[in-house]
Amino acid sequence: GAVVSQHPSWVICKSGTSVKIECRSLDFQATTMFWYRQFPKQSLMLMATSNEGSKATYEQGVEKDKFLINHASLTLSTLTVTSAHPEDSSFYICSARDFGDEQYFGPGTRLTVT
Amino acid sequence: KNQVEQSPQSLIILEGKNCTLQCNYTVSPFSNLRWYKQDTGRGPVSLTIMTFSENTKSNGRYTATLDADTKQSSLHITASQLSDSASYICVVSGWGKLQFGAGTQVVVTP
Numbered sequence: 542g543a544v545v546s547q548h549p550s551w552v553i554c555k556s557g558t559s560v561k562i563e564c565r566s567l568d569f570q571a572t573t574m575f576w577y578r579q580f581p582k583q584s585l586m587l588m589a590t591s592n593e594g595s596k597a598t599y600e601q602g603v604e605k606d607k608f609l610i611n612h613a614s615l616t617l618s619t620l621t622v623t624s625a626h627p628e629d630s631s632f633y634i635c636s637a638r639d640f641g642d643e644q645y646f647g648p649g650t651r652l653t654v655t
Numbered sequence: 656k657n658q659v660e661q662s663p664q665s666l667i668i669l670e671g672k673n674c675t676l677q678c679n680y681t682v683s684p685f686s687n688l689r690w691y692k693q694d695t696g697r698g699p700v701s702l703t704i705m706t707f708s709e710n711t712k713s714n715g716r717y718t719a720t721l722d723a724d725t726k727q728s729s730l731h732i733t734a735s736q737l738s739d740s741a742s743y744i745c746v747v748s749g750w751g752k753l754q755f756g757a758g759t760q761v762v763v764t765p
Contacts, residue, residue, distance in 0.1 A: 547698075584744060584755045585699070634698050644753065646691075646698040 543569045544584035545637050547647035552556070554625055554654055563622045564635030564652045576608070579632040591618050625654045635636035658682045659747050661756035666752070668735055668763055676759045678728040678745030686748040690719050690730045693742045702730070702743075735763045 544567040554560050573592050577585040589610050591597040597610035609621040617634055618637075621631055634649045660681045668674045680688070687706045691699035703712045703719040705728070711720050714732045732739055738762045745756040 545698075567763070582760075584757045586755075587753075609727065616675075632696070642751070643704075648698045649696065 543567075543637075543639060543643070543645045545635065545645045545647040547633075547635055547650050549650060550648065551651040552653070554652070556626055556654055557624055558654060559621055559623045560625055562622075562633055562635075562652075564618045564620070564647055566616045566637040566639075567647075568646070569637075569639045571618075571628065572615070572640060573638040574612055574618040575636045575638070576618075576620050577611060577634045577636070579634060579649075585634060588620075622652065625652070627654045630654045658754045659745055659756040660758050661743075661745050663755070663759060664757070665760040665762070668761070670735060670737055670765050672735055673730050674735060674761065676730045676732075676743055676761070678756055680726050680728070680745070680754070680756075682726075682747040682749040682754050685723065685726075685745045685747050686699070686719055686751075688719075688728050689746045689748070689753075690728075691744045691746060693744055695741070698708070699744055709740050732761070733752075735761075736764065737763050739763050 546565045548563045576588045577623045579585050588603045589599045591610045591612040592617050593612050599605045612618040630653050636644045636646045638644045662677045689704045690695040690702040693699040702717050705721045707723050718731045721728045725727045744758045
């Protein structure tokens with residue numbers, strides 16, 4: 542089956558610093574990748590949709606200058622949380638959609654901002 | 656208003672017992688409905704996916720049903736095991752976008 546990896550699986554950073562999270566489709570090419578955020582005991586909330594080689598589309602209320610998304614290839618997308626603050630602490634999950642329109646989720650990245 | 660509503664919000668069941676989770680949706684147009692299992696601190700893992708024309712699909716001890724007329728789905732877990740403790744999320748696809756339910760937290764106790 543299709544596998545999506547995320548790196549790192551967890552990260553702790555100081556307030557004001559930036560953190561980059563990678564999402565890779567390991568055995569398929571992803572036309573589109575999605576970034577989600579999940580707070581405790583809540584479901585996934587879509588943050589942005591990224592297509593390879595083009596700018597990401599952000600959901601309403603998500604600051605594009607704070608959450609920078611780069612989709613440089615059909616197998617890699619990165620999410621950079623800039624100037625992180627404690628309220629950005631969350632579980633970040635990516636998913637990748639293959640050419641057959643099926644989405645596969647990554648294992649998630651736990652971000653803690655101190 | 657959430658277009659995908661799940662019930663119950665949480666439930667506790669004894670190991671070996673069966674349980675059924677519900678999902679009602681208003682998403683339109685409808686492409687497919689998926690059930691995912693999400694362990695704590697992990698990403699969602701697909702259990703079943705059903706299109707408009709399918710009304711039941713099984714994956715081991717998990718059986719999902721779909722009534723596209725009433726826009727309802729259920730996930731039945733048979734002979735629950737401790738490893739079934741997780742959040743079960745109903746996701747409906749329409750226009751290429753996924754609409755997520757809030758999930759049902761299942762706890763299986765010995």
